[in-house]
Amino acid sequence: MSGSVHIRRFLPGEETALFGVYFTAIHLVASRDYTAEQVEAWAPRDLDMAIWRKKIREIRPFVAVLNGELVGYSDVQPNGYIDHFFVSGDHPRRGIGSLLMTRIIEEANALCIPELTSDVSRTAQPFFAKFGFAIVEQRRPEVRGVVVPNALMSRQLE
Numbered sequence: 429m430s431g432s433v434h435i436r437r438f439l440p441g442e443e444t445a446l447f448g449v450y451f452t453a454i455h456l457v458a459s460r461d462y463t464a465e466q467v468e469a470w471a472p473r474d475l476d477m478a479i480w481r482k483k484i485r486e487i488r489p490f491v492a493v494l495n496g497e498l499v500g501y502s503d504v505q506p507n508g509y510i511d512h513f514f515v516s517g518d519h520p521r522r523g524i525g526s527l528l529m530t531r532i533i534e535e536a537n538a539l540c541i542p543e544l545t546s547d548v549s550r551t552a553q554p555f556f557a558k559f560g561f562a563i564v565e566q567r568r569p570e571v572r573g574v575v576v577p578n579a580l581m582s583r584q585l586e
């Protein structure tokens with residue numbers, strides 16, 4: 429990868445750029461494991477941006493920055509739940525997800541959170557497993573009227 433990736437807190441105003449990360453992660457990468465109908469329901473082109481901005485401000489993610497471009501983001505909530513975890517579909521398998529996960533684990537340890545959990549897509553399950561997460565149960569949530577299967581995964585912290 430040319431240039432180094434830097435992880436920092438999200439700044440207000442970056443919500444639209446993070447939608448680009450979410451959109452390409454799902455349409456270019458997760459699309460290998462889900463049907464076109466599931467992909468469209470999960471990341472519609474015309475998603476309501478007011479709702480999106482509110483969601484991103486609520487979860488207060490960490491972002492990954494490469495040469496000034498936002499290329500990934502992920503959050504960890506006070507109860508240990510990871511709500512979003514996405515790396516741009518234009519920068520896959522370059523260690524960006526690993527840097528974000530390392531930062532999330534550091535943050536959780538600093539906050540004395542005992543366990544991390546997440547509803548993890550089929551695509552991300554091998555990545556989460558690499559970081560010590562195990563499947564708790566298979567789930568079939570409905571997103572905008574379409575079932576998009578995932579799995580609840582968890583990992584204990586020290």
Ligand SMILES: CC(C)(COP(=O)(O)OP(=O)(O)OC[C@H]1O[C@@H](n2cnc3c(N)ncnc32)[C@H](O)[C@@H]1OP(=O)(O)O)[C@@H](O)C(=O)NCCC(=O)NCCS
Pocket residue numbers: 453454457458512513514515516519520521522523524525526527546547548549550551552554555558
């Ligand atoms: C899952 C995701 C976050 C991984 O990000 P990434 O930056 O590509 O991950 P890394 O480059 O740090 O990968 C580290 C290791 O995890 C594993 N891994 C990552 N993606 C994988 C995949 N699709 N299949 C199998 N193993 C994978 C590999 O062991 C990889 O090491 P390697 O590339 O040397 O083999 C990213 O692919 C993504 O955003 N996917 C689509 C959206 C999604 O499903 N998000 C999660 C919602 S819960």
